[in-house]
Amino acid sequence: MAAPTQAPAVAPRANAHIDPAAQVANAGFVPVQTRSERPRSFDPADFGVPTGREVNWKHTPVAQLKPLFEPAEPNDGVTYAISHEQYLRPALGHGTAPRGEFFLPEDVVSAVAWQGSTDAMHLSIPADEAVAEPIFVHIDGTGGRADAHLVIEALPHSSATVVLRHTGTAQYAQNLEIIVRDGARLTLISVQQWQDDAIHASAHQARVDRDAELTHVVVSFGGGVVRVNPNVELAGAGANGRLYGLSFADSGQHLESQVYLHHKGPHTVGDVLYKGALRGASAHSVWIGDVLIGPDATGTDSYEANRNLVLTEGARADSIPNLEIETGDIVGAGHASATGRFDDEQLFYLQARGITEAEARRLVVLGFLTEIVQRIRIPELQDELLAAIEAELVGVEA
Known part of the structure; x- marks a missing residue:
């Protein structure tokens, strides 16, 4: 069985996005900021x-x-x-x-x-x-x-x-x-x-x-x-x-x-x-x-x-x-x-059409999160996740 080996150390790139506070003269330690340079x-x-x-x-x-x-x-x-x-x-x-x-x-x-x-x-x-x-x-x-x-x-x-x-x-x-x-x-x-x-x-x-x-x-x-x-x-x-x-x-x-x-x-x-x-x-x-x-x-x-x-x-x-x-x-x-x-304009729009404030808040949150659910192309899982969101929304207040 081959033994796992450690990845070689990677020197920081000159153009990497490093915290400016770390770029001080004669600094003894520069923290890794970018994901690609993590050990x-x-x-x-x-x-x-x-x-x-x-x-x-x-x-x-x-x-x-x-x-x-x-x-x-x-x-x-x-x-x-x-x-x-x-x-x-x-x-x-x-x-x-x-x-x-x-x-x-x-x-x-x-x-x-x-x-x-x-x-x-x-x-x-x-x-x-x-x-x-x-x-x-x-x-x-x-x-x-x-x-x-x-x-x-x-x-x-x-x-x-x-x-x-x-x-x-x-x-x-x-x-x-x-x-x-x-x-x-x-x-x-x-x-x-x-x-x-x-x-x-x-x-x-x-x-x-x-x-x-x-x-x-x-x-x-x-x-x-x-x-x-x-x-x-x-x-x-x-x-x-x-x-x-x-x-x-x-x-x-x-x-x-x-x-x-x-x-x-x-x-x-x-x-x-x-x-x-x-x-x-x-x-x-x-x-x-x-x-x-x-x-x-x-x-x-x-x-x-x-x-x-x-x-x-x-x-x-x-x-x-x-x-x-x-x-x-x-x-x-x-x-x-x-x-x-909450977006007050969205709430006002819904309430102006006879929807209660509590229901308007529920609809705004559900609409906000549903965009991701719709990208899951499994109908039964979509239904389950929407039901889970509905359960989470019980009692949402201002």
Whole structure:
């Protein structure tokens, strides 16, 4: 079995977006600010225990995630059930391809999950096959601690939709490695509907090859602390990546996504849209969006946006978009972020037509979040998510 190796250190680029406060004369330490320059390693010891001052941890309740900084022993916190077992391949140990073909941990939790999951689930869609029905992977927490590494591979010119459903409660460190080979079409939907005491930190890393497409959706409603960080590399010419997110944070919940989209190949297209609503004291959401258009990504067209609707006092949404462009030969690139309360004009318009204030507020929030739900092309899941939003909206006040 081949031993994992640490990624080589990467020297900061001269044109990287670095905090100006760190660019002082004779500085002994310049903090890493850009996602592409973060250290990577399979060894948890190379990261150390987060303090909460690191750029990738400073918005996260580090103390609550502490159970995930050490490997699970025993690894019995969740159970797995798959709807289409014919696509399940033999488990992948360390050093067994395609495990690790693209994945390389960016933080200590991901490295712990790599080391702790001796056998990785491998889901593979055969070449040239179009799978009509969604493939559901049900991950149910049984109250314990677990590490996991899952590999989802769409072979050339295949197409499929895979839905990960997280329920129950657990302390769960999860890696998801996604490989979309030439000409393939894959939709990956990760739904977090944990119980209130669950802790879930997941690193999703995907590579999209030539003329391939990945639609990646993160839906987080349940859980005490849920941190799902997608990292998507559009590696091949003509690759397409659509990254969507939906969250609803209640009192005491922390829901987080740090999104990284790397345009590496030429003529790639990226679309990132995350929307969230928050209600209740200490409800907290974090969205950090990083887009890197590399020097060879000529002809790129990319846009990222995050929108948050704060429904009550005491809720907080952190939203930080970042964009790096290393070539001038692109079609377009942009980013946007907005966080606010109800639109008074929308409320007035609805109330002027005889709709009560409470119903008007419900309709505004539902309309705001439904845009993401509509991009999920599974009718039964759409209905379920809309019902979940309706349940969250019970008792929404000014």
